[in-house]
Amino acid sequence: SQQGEEDPQALSIQEGENATMNCSYKTSINNLQWYRQNSGRGLVHLILIRSNEREKHSGRLRVTLDTSKKSSSLLITASRAADTASYFCATSTTSGTYKYIFGTGTRLKVLA
Amino acid sequence: SAVISQKPSRDICQRGTSLTIQCQVDSQVTMMFWYRQQPGQSLTLIATANQGSEATYESGFVIDKFPISRPNLTFSTLTVSNMSPEDSSIYLCSVEQGVSGNTIYFGEGSWLTVV
Numbered sequence: 535s536q537q538g539e540e541d542p543q544a545l546s547i548q549e550g551e552n553a554t555m556n557c558s559y560k561t562s563i564n565n566l567q568w569y570r571q572n573s574g575r576g577l578v579h580l581i582l583i584r585s586n587e588r589e590k591h592s593g594r595l596r597v598t599l600d601t602s603k604k605s606s607s608l609l610i611t612a613s614r615a616a617d618t619a620s621y622f623c624a625t626s627t628t629s630g631t632y633k634y635i636f637g638t639g640t641r642l643k644v645l646a
Numbered sequence: 647s648a649v650i651s652q653k654p655s656r657d658i659c660q661r662g663t664s665l666t667i668q669c670q671v672d673s674q675v676t677m678m679f680w681y682r683q684q685p686g687q688s689l690t691l692i693a694t695a696n697q698g699s700e701a702t703y704e705s706g707f708v709i710d711k712f713p714i715s716r717p718n719l720t721f722s723t724l725t726v727s728n729m730s731p732e733d734s735s736i737y738l739c740s741v742e743q744g745v746s747g748n749t750i751y752f753g754e755g756s757w758l759t760v761v
Contacts, residue, residue: 565748567749567750569752574736574755574757575754575755576738576752576753576754576755577689577738577740577752578752579647579749579750579751582749622688622689624750626748632677632694633679633691633694633704634679634691634740634742634750635691636681636688636689636690636691637688638688639688
């Protein structure tokens, strides 16, 4: 089964608003990464947060990680129409075979 | 960051045939991963391919259906065998890079439609 569950599944906001997406996972992790996928394209890496970090920023992106709750959130501030895409979290686990497992994804639509 | 090229980018395949997807990386990498993304879905890991060893397959994926080669540190292939319409998906090659807190990078994917 998928390691990560994301919510909401879909999100529609107006340009200039903030968008928040959440990711929950099941087992202990080494790190958690967020990716963007434009329709029909490959995935673009956005940000990586390690298991010993709680918050990280990159431009308009802010990621938090709460390992006690096994959850992470991605905040996109001052959204733009170009932010319209699907967003996925991915975790690398500390147990079993070394691999990266993706969450179910959030489809974000930013209306101009 | 690694630059990954996948071929083909798209293909329409006949039921019962096989297709091999190529993944070329512009630098040497130890770990390569193959994912499948069915329409409207998230990514599902098919297998992990390390150079010089057999690929490690995830539950639900078998070598007979998805044979993988990893002849060197910059190249890998995934074959989708005896295709059916259920195999219509995007197939994505990815690699891991980084000294610590490794990041995975993706190719543009190969869109396969089986008719």
